[in-house]
Amino acid sequence: MRKYNAAVVGGCAAGMTAAINAKRLNPELNIVIIEKLPRIGKKILATGNGRCNMTNLSAVASDYKNADFVEKVFEKYPPEKVVDFFESTGLLTYADSESRVYPRSNMAASVLDSLRFEIEGLGIDVICDMPVSEITKKNGGFEINREILCEKLIIATGGKSSPSQGSDGSGYSLAKQLGHSVTKLYPSLVPLTVKENVKPLKGVRARNVELTLKTDREIKKTKGELLFTDGGISGIAAMELAAAAEELLERVKQKTFTSIDFLPDMNLTQLIDYMLKLKDIKGYCSIDMLFSGILPKSLGIEICKACSLYKQEKKIARLNRREIINLAEKAKSFELEITGTKGFANAQVTSGGVSIEEINPETMESVICKGLYFAGEIIDVDAPCGGYNLQWAFASGLLAGENI
Ligand SMILES: Cc1cc2nc3c(=O)[nH]c(=O)nc-3n(C[C@H](O)[C@H](O)[C@H](O)COP(=O)(O)OP(=O)(O)OC[C@H]3O[C@@H](n4cnc5c(N)ncnc54)[C@H](O)[C@@H]3O)c2cc1C
CATH class of the missing domain: 1.10.8.260 (HI0933 insert domain-like)
Structure with a gap:
């Protein structure tokens, strides 16, 4: 049984930023990202037609479903803070006339690389090819797939849209295993x-x-x-x-x-x-x-x-x-x-998800299960096209990471 202080299930936009922020703020933290695909961050490569529309400088909470919840997260991590975060990894960006932010290289691969190399540089463990299907509470922490023990856990498995990029909805059953409820799910941006x-x-x-x-x-x-x-x-x-x-x-x-x-x-x-x-x-x-x-x-x-x-x-x-x-x-x-x-197979985003009533928006911690956090699209928050959904994934990831 491998033991960690913290584990992040789901290694894409929200999960990677969460792990990086957590480790930066607490270098002693022994943290692992667990990803079901052979590589982390696959979906990022497909975003913005391969250019990755990372955020939108005019994004405000009212652009999102469950705006009051989002507001609390954006108080801490508005779009400018997300841009600053990427700059701190060495990635420069620009905004177009509609405030949509892209990497200067115009390549989504640059965004993924900036995260991947930061993860490597910080010494964060990454386990790929491991679909998580079972999480139980154990000794005040969590046991994952009967293989990994951790004290704190972030679930960042995305929704059920675009399952070929890993997000197949399995995260919802993990949330349910830990006592959470999931609202009705609809394919969005499809x-x-x-x-x-x-x-x-x-x-x-x-x-x-x-x-x-x-x-x-x-x-x-x-x-x-x-x-x-x-x-x-x-x-x-x-x-x-x-x-x-x-x-x-x-x-x-x-x-x-x-x-x-x-x-x-x-x-x-x-x-x-x-x-x-x-x-x-x-x-x-x-x-x-x-x-x-x-x-x-x-x-x-x-x-x-x-x-x-x-x-x-x-x-x-x-x-x-x-x-x-x-x-x-x-x-x-x-x-x-x-x-x-x-349908979900062709949707960019899932509308619906883990109920916001059960998550503290100041920390992203579950109000049902201590030590459990959520980040990204798995939560019942979504928005239109234009960089808004990645803004949510990055902002909620950074906040969850800060708080573990
Ligand atoms: C084609 C396309 C283009 C898009 N373009 C844009 C854009 O330009 N701008 C924008 O703002 N948004 C865009 N989006 C939406 C955006 O990509 C998502 O909202 C965002 O990636 C959500 O981040 P996430 O980390 O929460 O979830 P995801 O990015 O879906 O990542 C979840 C990760 O968890 C892993 N995972 C899932 N289940 C398990 C499990 N059981 N065990 C282990 N790992 C698991 C998955 O493999 C995946 O790597 C686009 C989406 C698509 C599909």
């Missing part, structure tokens, strides 16, 4: 599936659209990029609706739609005026070209089809005023019925 046939639009990207999630009333709005896929929609604007859409479909069991405004920067009158002008100057063109000055051509064709106004040989000049108004309205509220999401 593509949506829709009822309509959107295959003709597969691969078409529309930038800066506005989406509204609705049943018989408006539920949520998002803005950003939209990408049509085989059976649905992806891109940041669509993915940010996913958890709310899943919850509606499951809990409320109501038909759920997304209304797409492809041109949120133009109001309806401006769009109608533009199209009437186009009728004058491009009237000789086929209807295929109607939206080609402002939207991808294939999208314009689908908008015409949705208004039953599409005939390839039809000229723009043949459209009457009523038809132009219908087309403009459709471009500003193109409805698709949501049937579901692409």
